[in-house]
Amino acid sequence: MVSPHFYFNFELMGNQEIINIFKLTASLMELHEENSFKIRTYQNAVYNLDKISSDLASLSLEELASLEGVGKSIAGKIQDLNATGTFPELSSLLAQTPKGVIDILNIKGIGPKKVRSIWKELDIVSTEALLEACNENKIATLKGFGEKTQESIKKELMFASAQKDKWMYAEAEATALKLEKDLSALNLKVSLAGDIQRKSETLDTIQLIVGENQPKKVFDAVSGIKTLEQNIKASGPFVWRGKDLLTEIKVEVKICPEERFGNFTYLNSASSLHLKADLGNSSNLFQLLTSKDFKNEQEIFTHLNFPFIVPELREGYDEIEKARENKLPELITYKDLKGTLHNHSTYSDGVHTLEQMALYCKELGFEYLGISDHSKSAFYANGLQEFRIVEQHAEIDALNKKLTPFKIFKGIESDILNDGSLDYEDSVLASFDFIVASIHSNLKMDKAKATERLIKAIENPYTTMLGHPTGRLLLKREGYPIDHKKVIDACAENNVIIEINAHPRRLDMEWKWVRYALEKGIMISINPDAHEMEGYLDMHYGVHVGRKAGLTKKMTFNALSMEEAEQYFNKKKSSSTTSSNA
Structure with a gap:
């Protein structure tokens, strides 16, 4: 098996950095009330570039311009970014904008129009001044804000302050x-x-x-x-x-x-x-x-x-x-992992095709790939409508014949809706080998609501594993509050695997609670939540989380062989169908 490598490159501008710069440009243009057509140009560039797997920094102007949805204008700006770190429009926008206002633009939950109101009406040009204005109840008085928005801004500012320099x-x-x-x-x-x-x-x-x-x-x-x-x-x-x-x-x-x-x-x-x-x-x-x-x-x-x-x-x-007492566990290692689950392809919001994801997974030395693209409620991520599930499953069947003994398991990351139900009918859920149940919408919940919502999804007989249980994004977004013990106890009662989402921005569930899950006898799956081929290697970080919790090979689901994983899925599906028909 190929060892994980580290792909944080601070010398070349990577695709995500370029995308982030175009996002910033669009936000700055909105902030300064520029032409809506121009704004859409950058927003469309963000959408299209997010789908491109080629290394943008290595392509010529002609190659960039030929990419779907890019065009000559955006291609030129990408070349400028890699040559100088900026382009004329961006430089002009930055020159017109106080640095503190750009910091305020990064606050989740308030868009450029609201930031403009804060800046122009209250002359606020720093996050410190914004927090002071929240404490003095000045933000709530602005048109279109109110106390709820003010409290949300204050919470985000205090969270950001606690994460500063981390x-x-x-x-x-x-x-x-x-x-x-x-x-x-x-x-x-x-x-x-x-x-x-x-x-x-x-x-x-x-x-x-x-x-x-x-x-x-x-x-x-x-x-x-x-x-x-x-x-x-x-x-x-x-x-x-x-x-x-x-x-x-x-x-x-x-x-x-x-x-x-x-x-x-x-x-x-x-x-x-x-x-x-x-x-x-x-x-x-x-x-x-x-x-x-x-x-x-x-x-x-x-x-x-x-x-x-x-x-x-x-x-x-x-x-x-x-x-x-000489009872230290023999901890999981990266080399113990036999497969990778919870991965995305171009069927939803992934960068690489299903076949590319499968071939690279096999090349890394894994025995199986669990593909789990987004479900239909995740329209923003091109979630799969039922007819597209049929298409994907047909392609998986063909690839499994071609790549044997390597196997692709048919999965889905099914959205947990606001009432805790999954977003497909039972007959559709039954067509998958496994279901990762995750929350992606309506994240502003109190502990009781979030816990109830998760437990209902866990109790669904088709739920195989619980995905990123708190929805946190490290240093960016605090997770919604949950009663960890109740959620973990529900997983134990319903034979639901809990994932360690190994994406370095998530690492969710937190290792301290993985310890409790292990005490309850729950299997843990180290899932990369990969949206591109290289994302598989994020399991390296998930292994660290597991080791901190005392996770062993025996209790790691994706340390099972392909045959063992298949037996588990088949047994779960059989019991799910029985429960559903009861």
Whole structure:
């Protein structure tokens, strides 16, 4: 199986960056009340470019112009973006717009017209001033706003403030690993530490520990890395602080004596709860690590006569007790995964065709692909009407004959409607091998409503697995509140698998609740929610979430072989039909 690679490229402008810039351009044009025809040009470009799988940065002007829905004008702007990072219209719009107003444009739930009202009528040009205006009840008095909109804006602003200067793990991992490799190549004893070492979902700093008795040697080595810039004021005799210039992520390198490298690495890669946990002799790890020298982490566990506790587990739950009793689980690895479920193709809003998705999946070494395009309620994502399901299933049957023994399972990501029902009749649901039930609409719910809606969907006999249970988008959107225990208990009662949505922006369900699901005996599926071929590799991040929760191969659904997965689906379908006819 091909190992996952890291495709965050900060040197070339990727397709999504280009699309985001055109989205911004359309929003700025609306903000400044420009010609609606011109605005639609950019909105159409966003829609059409989102469907293109080719690397836009690598195409010539003629090749870009020949793409469906692009044309010569947009092609020229793409070329300008890759040459200069901008184009004339965008530069003009940005010059007319205060930076703080652009920040306000990014607030979810208020479009350019409302932002214009806030800017022009109240002279608000920063998110700080906007929050102050909300607190003074000024926003509610604007025409077309009201108290509900004001409260929504305030909530979004407070959420954004709490996420300020944070990064997704996936955005930091490649940089962290490269720094570790570069410093190790200089014969320095190096280890990652902190949130990046524990594989936390988000972080604000990449931390490294270097065991070296000559601090100047470390400072010279770090300063020699051209992508780093030091913050001299924040640094000290034994700590280098600065940032990575390519990503803007803060970097901290702590220097310790070589003979205490194990101590510093462990102290900086475990939560305070873990360090305070009872070792069984009225002492804890913090006391041990501040009283005795260890050259590496393995020496610590040898001293304790414990099996090694991986950094992902060092969160202060029951890992110390399990280590003491030699009951630590053998955690899931990426290599254990046999297939991938919850994936999208061009039948709905995916970038690649069903055949392309299947061929790449097989090339990666997987045994099966679960395709689950959006259902008909997701009209914005080209969701499948019933007649198109028939077409897709016919193509799957043909591809399965062609690609055997590789298998494509027929799935759907069925929308959970506002009342908790799924958006197809039972006869249609019965035609699929598996159903991923997910919420995509009416996200503004209180805990009682969201929990009730999810549980009704879980109780549907055709629901195979629950998709991204809270709908959160890390650092962008807080998930709707749910009673996790009730939802997880319902999955246990109805034999419903829970997905870890491995998209780095989701990582939903959160690992702390995956722990509870495992306690209830629920199978977990690490699903990439891939909308393009490379998206399969996001399962790498889902594995991290699973490992933090104590997930094993045995409890991971897509670690089952193709035959085992097929048997499970057939058994579930049989019981679903029986329940539906009862």
